[in-house]
Amino acid sequence: MNETAGPEAAGGTPVLRARGLHKHYGKDAALVRAVDGVDLDVDAGETVAVTGPSGCGKSTLLHLLGGLDRASAGEICLAGRRVDQLGERALARLRREAVGFVFQAFHLMDELTAVENVELPGLLAGQSPRAARRRAAGLLERVGLADRAGFLPSALSGGQRQRVAIARALVADPLVVLADEPTGNLDSEATLDVLRLFDSLHAAGQTLVIVTHDARIAATADRLISMRDGAFVDQTRLTGGTTGSLGALAGLEG
Amino acid sequence: MQQEVVLAMLAKEPSHGYELRARLQQALGPAGDAMNAGQIYVTLGRLEKAGLVTCEQAAGLPDRPDRKVYVLTADGQQRVTEWVTDTSWPGPGLAEFHLKLIAAAAARLADPLAIIDAQRRELLRSLRDTQRAAMAEPAGSDAALLLEGIVLRLQADLRWLEACERKWTGRKDRS
Numbered sequence: 001m002n003e004t005a006g007p008e009a010a011g012g013t014p015v016l017r018a019r020g021l022h023k024h025y026g027k028d029a030a031l032v033r034a035v036d037g038v039d040l041d042v043d044a045g046e047t048v049a050v051t052g053p054s055g056c057g058k059s060t061l062l063h064l065l066g067g068l069d070r071a072s073a074g075e076i077c078l079a080g081r082r083v084d085q086l087g088e089r090a091l092a093r094l095r096r097e098a099v100g101f102v103f104q105a106f107h108l109m110d111e112l113t114a115v116e117n118v119e120l121p122g123l124l125a126g127q128s129p130r131a132a133r134r135r136a137a138g139l140l141e142r143v144g145l146a147d148r149a150g151f152l153p154s155a156l157s158g159g160q161r162q163r164v165a166i167a168r169a170l171v172a173d174p175l176v177v178l179a180d181e182p183t184g185n186l187d188s189e190a191t192l193d194v195l196r197l198f199d200s201l202h203a204a205g206q207t208l209v210i211v212t213h214d215a216r217i218a219a220t221a222d223r224l225i226s227m228r229d230g231a232f233v234d235q236t237r238l239t240g241g242t243t244g245s246l247g248a249l250a251g252l253e254g
Numbered sequence: 255m256q257q258e259v260v261l262a263m264l265a266k267e268p269s270h271g272y273e274l275r276a277r278l279q280q281a282l283g284p285a286g287d288a289m290n291a292g293q294i295y296v297t298l299g300r301l302e303k304a305g306l307v308t309c310e311q312a313a314g315l316p317d318r319p320d321r322k323v324y325v326l327t328a329d330g331q332q333r334v335t336e337w338v339t340d341t342s343w344p345g346p347g348l349a350e351f352h353l354k355l356i357a358a359a360a361a362r363l364a365d366p367l368a369i370i371d372a373q374r375r376e377l378l379r380s381l382r383d384t385q386r387a388a389m390a391e392p393a394g395s396d397a398a399l400l401l402e403g404i405v406l407r408l409q410a411d412l413r414w415l416e417a418c419e420r421k422w423t424g425r426k427d428r429s
Contacts, residue, residue: 053416188402188405188406192388192389195385195389196389199389215378215381215408215409215412216381216385216405216409218378219378219379219381219382219385220382220385220386220389224378234371236375236378238375238378238379238382246383246384246387246401246404249380249384249404249407249408250400250403250404
């Protein structure tokens with residue numbers, strides 16, 4: 001037996017794996033191949049950004065990966081377990097327990113406070129109110145909003161709302177956080193806050209898949225995937241330095 | 255006028271000065287309005303002195319004032335190749351990058367999409383380094399404002415590269 005096979009196999013199981021993923025709408029001449037043959041492996045602790053123009057299929061891909069929508073063909077595995085053939089109830093449970101979602105428009109409940117929004121998934125999953133509240137308060141502290149716990153979303157800035165939404169996405173300690181244009185509605189400063197937060201999640205080992213056309217997210221991810229017409233056309237790890245310095249970029253040299 | 259631009263316009267084939275000028279006008283449109291014929295001839299003269307082009311007398315056009323045909327030397331060819339693959343940014347500007355793609359395609363020096371791709375990676379590296387620097391700044395720092403300016407510029411440059419990619423992908427399909 002090969003002694004290294006065991007550890008390698010264990011360490012090599014991606015958190016998220018997709019093979020031959022397709023999502024088609026309509027048929028015949030009106031057939032739209034929103035996702036057209038995607039293979040993807042996301043390793044534990046990795047931050048992957050998928051970029052591409054509007055309509056390239058990146059949001060549809062994210063919905064398939066998170067079980068919000070069903071693929072026309074292909075396989076999806078989470079932590080080595082097939083999830084594309086689960087029934088509705090098992091799928092709903094998977095979404096609640098193994099996946100955290102972050103959306104462009106935050107999707108917070110307007111009538112609930114920040115801490116109530118964050119604790120809601122825990123309560124729905126059957127946690128005691130006390131445990132759910134403790135967990136939610138801890139997560140709000142982690143995203144820098146401990147002092148805003150009792151605020152309604154309407155009293156928070158866009159960046160703060162998105163950080164509440166990220167806290168909520170983390171509540172079940174998910175295998176992977178899937179984010180769809182998380183900075184799409186945010187100004188520069190709020191985007192910076194969200195990027196810092198993603199960075200701290202990354203440092204803590206959280207696996208992240210972000211679809212975005214924000215180059216700032218793409219540039220700071222571990223791996224950058226370009227998507228066109230439903231398929232991956234390029235994958236890059238941005239290793240190495242730039243040829244220029246920040247001084248040159250600021251116009252101080254040259 | 256930048257020497258490499260004139261050299262690159264010659265890379266397709268040996269040409270008269272007025273042909274070079276027409277190519278530049280075609281490529282630049284109104285952005286090239288300020289460019290005059292004199293500048294091109296001055297630049298060609300410098301390139302000839304530097305050994306990057308040679309000049310041959312064209313036969314059969316005795317009455318034309320412009321009878322010279324300019325040809326790239328091996329050194330000139332080398333300079334053009336270096337220029338096409340250089341990814342430093344910000345370079346002398348958008349027009350130069352634009353002409354790089356046109357010259358690379360016309361003279362089959364390189365695939366314009368590969369040039370765009372290399373440039374995008376370089377810009378993304380710059381963006382990553384600038385963004386990381388911005389993330390490390392404390393709230394309200396003066397430097398953060400400057401870094402934000404660099405980030406916004408790089409984002410605009412990247413968006414233009416997307417437009418370049420769409421355009422040159424279309425051209426590739428047609429040919």
